[in-house]
Amino acid sequence: MTAVPRRRVLRSAAQGAAAAPLALAMSSCLGIEPSPEEQAAPARGEGTAGTAAPESHRPRFHLTPPSGWLGDPQRPLVRGDAVHLYGLHHAEGTAPGPTTWAHWTSTDLVTFTPRGTALAGADGVDVWTGSVVVDEGNTAGRGAGAVVALVTRPTDGRSALQEQYLAASEDAATFALEPDPVLRSPEGRTARSEEEIAQASWFRDPKLQRDEERDQWVCALGRDRRVSFWTSPDLRSWEHRSDLVPAELTPDGPDLGGVECPDLFTLTADDGSAHWVLGASLDGSGAGEPTNYAYWVGTWDGERFLPEDPAPRWLDRGWDWYAAVTWPAAEDPAHVRHAIGWMNNWAYARDPSATAESDGYDGQYSVVREVRLVRDDDGALTLVSTPVPALASAATSAQELDDQQVSSQEDADGGVEGTAELGALGPAFALEMDVDWADAEGAALTVVGSADGARGTRISLGDGALHVDRRGSALTAGDTHDGGEGETGDGGGGDTAGRGGSDPFAGLTVARAPIDPGARSAHLHVLVDTQSVEVFLDDGRTALSLTVHPAPGEEHVRLHALGGTARLTGVRLRQH
Structure with missing residues (x-):
């Protein structure tokens, strides 16, 4: 997860502990034991949709935890008609701390039922991010069809000795952790210098993929500024094969920090061509790039991943779709993958959000998406993502709204903007519409807006870019940030002030995605929930996901025209 040694964030669990390694060594293994009501109640959110105070x-x-702090999602497993989702969870507090794997199941990818703890550590050492596969051929010796996980743990509680451990399950609900690592750190036991220790402290987040052509397992590991590839015949004996270093692919490109939660898979494009895809969570905030899920399309030759284009692309360009995982869609695994991301950012993940005090938890996941690989007109291959169709079916109401047209007028201050009110649409809804600004310089939509128009999150189209500006949806009205549109702040992975300070989003206030400079219309799909805004443009070719913190009653939606006339047509509202 970010540009600091893994889980240095655990210092938050000890509130002022001098060093993260000590916090790791002293941590106890904590699990989730949901109440009988939580066990029985399906979860949209934490399990009681529409019944909260x-x-x-x-x-x-x-999806949110019943309580505690929620971290990385783990790649789900499909068994029968159920999807088993796992997530890092710290049960004793709403700040990061020692984690177990929480477990949920779902049959529609919208409603999730909490199932308790699937995997916990031992001897006072917790478990971190890993990967789950079904070992159909009994290569690991745990039985044909056994569910096997490879998971990172700090051996002996030492953060500079991150290693990968095997755990197995018969039912995908409870895993037994083996005591010794199967993929050992090549540097951790001998690291002495500060640089060696820093390198050894980044050896985590294994992602497993079966390479049927070569009858082997492939593991992609997150390292400091590189992805490390290993292969194994049996999930136990591993051989290092190669590294992919983004800075070497694009020497003149931006510094994208360390690599976390790599994601290696195969996918067939809409033109029938099959490809390997490498995804990774990178921190580009210091260079004006997202802190988010980047990817390369390429080939795998059994030892190396070879990207077709050296520059990474971004599946989401917001600030809050990190540590994302994808998995094959049961109905069409060759062409469609599902995806879910952690809606948080290490710039402020250590600081309490609005829900910490009101609801006793912190952290949420994005909606589940469908991900496809499409061939563009210029021959490039692009991942596109859209919310799963089941989300629309789960809405409590749906209606068509009137078309809207608004023209700008010069105000007393010389500004040129017009505004039309769509009304207070509730705390949770989806809006789909076609936006046209052919007769204007640009168009914008404000969501989670206050009645007086002073606050809200603004989605802007024009001048070759899509912007989502959440300055007006900080924790309190007094905490909004005064930076200009397009500002990217001072970096996302360090020890900057978080949500609780004068800059609640650590400077990461405006997310930007480039679009066709000649575009004058677009199809816009916006998901608004009580703590987040997810924006999809033109059938998911562009996506931006951000957390927001509106005050009670900030539910207004407004259309804005800049320098002319803007129009909304085909407006569909679905409320949740």
């Missing part, structure tokens, strides 16, 4: 900030259609 009025003062609750808990989302209506996003």
